[in-house]
Amino acid sequence: MVGSILPLRLEAAAVRRGGNRLVGPVDIEIGAEGVTVVIGPNGSGKTSLLRLMHGLERAAEGRVRWAAPRTEARTRQAYVFQNPILMRRHVVGNIAYPLLVHGVRRAEARRRAVDWAEKVGLGEALERAASSLSGGERQKLALARALIRRPEILFLDEPCANLDGRATREIEAILAAARDSGTRIVMTTHDMGQARRLATEVFFLLRGRVREAASGRGALERLATPEARAFLNGDILE
């Protein structure tokens, strides 16, 4: 039995760039189940926090600790970027790539990529250049590519930004299915409706620090600090 890489603990972790502290110090724990949604105004450090957890940013201060060795933890997580990074390949080649990198034979990787493409609704676009996809299709491709190795934890940075209602609903359905099959989800969003629909835990970030956290059903409504309430009411925070 392979042990879990979770919980993920951030211990006084901070991200610095050019002498400025973008995030931190942050002390949080990401447990084994559920959907964590990070909210906060633009520039509050949501993306940097996500990148720090995933290992795309180094902790300038404090520590990021996984329950498993770092190398193992890195291979059992995935990240979906706000603007999906598409490889210059067709759809099936994009989805199969993480499998090829981790030693899966080409035929098997293609079979599983086709399977995932169909799951996310890209079954008709297998041989299309990824660059020709619409915004929603690109996000679905990125999700399929992230989920194909069945990560234990999936980070998503604004997965539905700029998508229409239908595409958003389809993406949320894919995320719900991933959650139900045991993938831990940590995501940022500006869409409070989406946060209400998906979150079992909410972190409210302001000026790089977690100002408030709430968990359980209706987590968003439990946020009580004046800043969090002002943010939820649509006030402009700096």
Add this chain to the structure above:
Amino acid sequence: MNEILEGLVQAARLVATLDRDLIEIAARSLRVTVTAVVIASALGMPLGAWLAVNRFRWRRHVIAVTNALMGLPPVVVGLVVYLLLSRSGPFGVLDLLFTPTAMIIAQVIIATPLVASITHQAIRELWADYHDLLISIHTTKSQRVRALLWDGRRALLTAALAGFGRAIGEVGAIMIVGGNIDHATRVLTTAIALETGRGNLSLALGLGFVLIALAIVVNVLVHTLSRTERASQW
């Protein structure tokens, strides 16, 4: 103006009659250049990609030197290769001077920096796009380089064709190390130089037109085979 027209007529006549000397010289030009470009690509493309992906202390200097070497004077390259391959040189024992192999060596030295530099430029831009994804997927450095080379293959084709263009039109270096020996090391460019020296300008011009046509045919052929302009392809 008359000489240009005569050159065109000469070129047409040489091609139409399948002139044996022309076929031999053109085939040798192609063989030497294509071999040199293949070797230069095998050396320059991984080097360019490696420079794009890796960070090390003297990286900027290495890139600057590689870029500077694009302007390497062919005559100097020819002279250095000549000295290395001459009987008194360190590789004289190989007896390569005045052979097509010596010409290939000179062309490889001339084309490799060009291929490496264009590759570096193309791969650097692709690496900026791919960086976060390839780090996120937990790829090794060699996997990154392979992915970048594969996905950037159309830009690399441009690098290879630039190398081909530089090599096929080169005359200084291969004249020195090849010697322009009839039926042995004569190629289109050295033949043009020879005929010009003899005052046979229309034949020299005719050979020049054949050389230009050859370069265009190779470029079109490569682009067609690689389907660079096909819709829905990158």
